[in-house]
Amino acid sequence: MNKSIELSTREQILHMLKTKAPLTAKDITNELQITEMAVRRHLSTLDRDGYIEYSMLRPMMGRPTATYRLSELAEAFFPKTYHTLTLDLLEELKEESGEDMINLLFERRKIKLEQKYEHAMAELPLSEKVRQLTQIQNDNGYMAEYEEDADGTFVIKEHNCPISHIANQYNHACHCELELFQSLLQVDVQRTECLSAGGTKCAYVISKSKVNS
Incomplete structure (x- = not known):
């Protein structure tokens, strides 16, 4: 049961990154209404499997923030004609x-x-x-x-x-x-x-x- 829930969440994250990237972990957390820890776990898995890329956004003040987007490999998840x-x-x-x-x-x-x-x-x-x-x-x-x-x-x-x-x-x-x-x-x-x-x-x-x- 947990596996199907995790898969569904990852699909939602992939869809968000396809349509709204770049996004931070906080952006995704706010959209999905789940814990930031859960979001980071999914992002870590997607990064490990090569489906996302990230870059560091460095504001004038405050800590740098990672922003995520899909990698070329992830395009296989989306229909092509x-x-x-x-x-x-x-x-x-x-x-x-x-x-x-x-x-x-x-x-x-x-x-x-x-x-x-x-x-x-x-x-x-x-x-x-x-x-x-x-x-x-x-x-x-x-x-x-x-x-x-x-x-x-x-x-x-x-x-x-x-x-x-x-x-x-x-x-x-x-x-x-x-x-x-x-x-x-x-x-x-x-x-x-x-x-x-x-x-x-x-x-x-x-x-x-x-x-x-």
């Missing part, structure tokens, strides 16, 4: 220039990613390339992991797709990701499962067979 805007723009472009233009955009994005990463990975052994590619995907929100099988093949598993709304409608996005993996790793890569096709994850089997240049 970027994918809706993106899909609307892609649909407009499709009506204006055809689906080939959409595919061209995905191809150009793939080429830019190749150019960004290929030089650093070019001379690495396959195991290190797989490790770095997994880290790249993790940094981009794919919740990726990899494992090496007994026969020397690797499997990269992605448990999240940050562009799922786009990939569900434009399959060429998935095709370009597969080609990007092959280009960076320079070996044969097979997709065996796909989130946009109803799978529980995206899975890529990476062999030691070289791809044709």
Whole structure:
């Protein structure tokens, strides 16, 4: 019971900081009508988890006071509709220039990613390339992991797709990701499962067979 009450209070604090920041602990105390000790406990937890930032307000007289605002990390708590805007723009472009233009955009994005990463990975052994590619995907929100099988093949598993709304409608996005993996790793890569096709994850089997240049 106490846990649900604390969660509700923290949500209220996050909402206040979203709409009224910067705020002091006293501001929040007055608004929520709870003890300042309780407010400071919640602020301490939010600060520890990286959801808020603070700066010191130094008045002409009196003690400095901490003022709080949300961190960039906390923005994940609030609804975003970027994918809706993106899909609307892609649909407009499709009506204006055809689906080939959409595919061209995905191809150009793939080429830019190749150019960004290929030089650093070019001379690495396959195991290190797989490790770095997994880290790249993790940094981009794919919740990726990899494992090496007994026969020397690797499997990269992605448990999240940050562009799922786009990939569900434009399959060429998935095709370009597969080609990007092959280009960076320079070996044969097979997709065996796909989130946009109803799978529980995206899975890529990476062999030691070289791809044709």
